[in-house]
Amino acid sequence: MVAEASSGHPGGSLSATDIVTALYFKVLKHRPDDPKWAGRDRFVLSKGHCAPVLYAALARSGYFPVDDLPNLRKIDCHLQGHPDMHKTPGVEISSGSLGQGLSVSAGLSLGMRLDGLPGHVFTLLGDGESQEGEVWEAAMAAAHYKLTNLTAIVDANGLQIDGFTKDVMNVEPLPDKFAAFGWKTLAIDGHDFGQIIDALEASRSGDGPTAIIARTVKGKGVSFMENNAGWHGKAPSPEETRQALAELQGEQVPGKGEPVGS
Amino acid sequence: MAVELKPRATREAYGDALLALGERHENVVALDADLAGSTKSGKFGAAFPERFFNVGIAEANMMNIAAGLAISGKIAYASTFAVFATGRAFDQVRQSIAQPRLPVRICASHGGLTVGEDGCTHQSVEDIGLMRLLPNMRVVVPADYNQTYAAVLESYELPGPMYIRTGRPNVPFIYGEPPAGLGKGCDVLREGTDISLFACGIMVSRTLEAAEELKKRDISAEVVNVSVLKPIDVDTVAASLTKAGCAVTAEEHSVIGGLGDAVAGVATEYCPARIGRLGIKDTFGKSGQPDQLLEEFQLTARDLVVLAEQVLKSRK
């Protein structure tokens, strides 16, 4: 997708692929043929630049044709560079300006609680994104309002645009920070499906919000992209794309015949 | 016509001029919010790591750290994308930079639609308007690499806060070398008598093209590059308007709040004239290639010619 578009964000899409796959194909209660079903769980991609992984999961779930994917970022395609809730079926909120998704998610959780809806809100954040002060305003509010129906997952890949997060502006220790803000906090390997699914399911209950700090590898599954800030927002060349797809196709996704992050 | 040099991005000029300022002046400091590679502030960062603060993805924090540095006697250059510099941190810029008249230079890159594929969340169509609204804020939109270079160099000497908008794409050169400064920021690039064409930023080269096309149709168009949108050079704008009696403005920004409004303001007060405004028509952008977007949002030289002819016709 990113190669076809000649632009986009492969690194953070790949670090989040296992998490988003677990959500869409195991954890979320949703009806792709009825995207606005009131009983659904919601997924919010707060780190909106990783739209490719969301679009791949939505397409493979059946929200729109898989054939749309190569038109990512093209002028007349609904697949915008960052998710647009009015253009793409299955996108719950528009995002792309970092640091805002957890607040919107808290509002969604409150709204669902007011309406007596059973669904749960799962929000995916970046670790660099967690440098935004608003993330912590939202964290305070979610704990204050005891939003048991809210889970924040941090894709802790250790990188942002200008380098390693610890060098640019250290955000760690993330688990301790969320715990101090009053969240139930789980730390997992974000590429272990067993741990991802167990943590997501465990986060549905409790007496407040849950934060899952998922340790991941940016660019996961593509040797030359792994752990390299240079692949944050760059499209691979045709040759690099061939190599990347070959490497990714070696990794099968559980329950699915083919990898999702194409 | 535009000078024959290989087109370069105005953000590159920001990076190069900031580096030059760093070499000349100890009290120049720079800040970024995890976009140092894109805004080009990273060049300064590599040369002067002890005077460079990449605060992470925290634009509001960055603006107020810049304010604090300015109070400490530094000239602070703060950069990120235009949409975040002006929107995300508006209250910080208002309360802690504009109102106290601090020497912070908000040098925002990625102005306008030509951000391209990232789409509407990253395309700033309202930043000029937001900054023009703030008392004390000088608002600068240079037209090419050389003018940007001059604007950044000159900014060191000027008092008070300043907003300088640069862009992502390569743009043709208008100036053969960096001018000594922007002066009043209103350059008549081509004289004409039938209609005045006021442009800023990437639209200046397109406006020169449009004037050439209008000439073929026997219309004499004056082209004015307005690089300082605030305070706008009332004398030059009014003189041009008075001569032609009608005008078109062209900007990669909403028709609300930007160059069109600034020129219309001068006209209303000093020399009423019929003015057509070419700009983004009160809508958000979308994903696509920069040139495709300029076509779709009607910001080409061709669109300018059409609008100029409409304005001229409506006067008869």
Ligand SMILES: Cc1ncc(C[n+]2csc(CCOP(=O)(O)OP(=O)(O)O)c2C)c(N)n1
């Ligand atoms: C408010 C805001 N500031 C800056 C950006 C530009 N930007 C896009 S992605 C990114 C880095 C994100 O890093 P992280 O959150 O760690 O994401 P990941 O590593 O998962 O890609 C930045 C600075 C933005 N989209 N929004």
Ligand SMILES: [Mg+2]
């Ligand atoms: Mg990261």
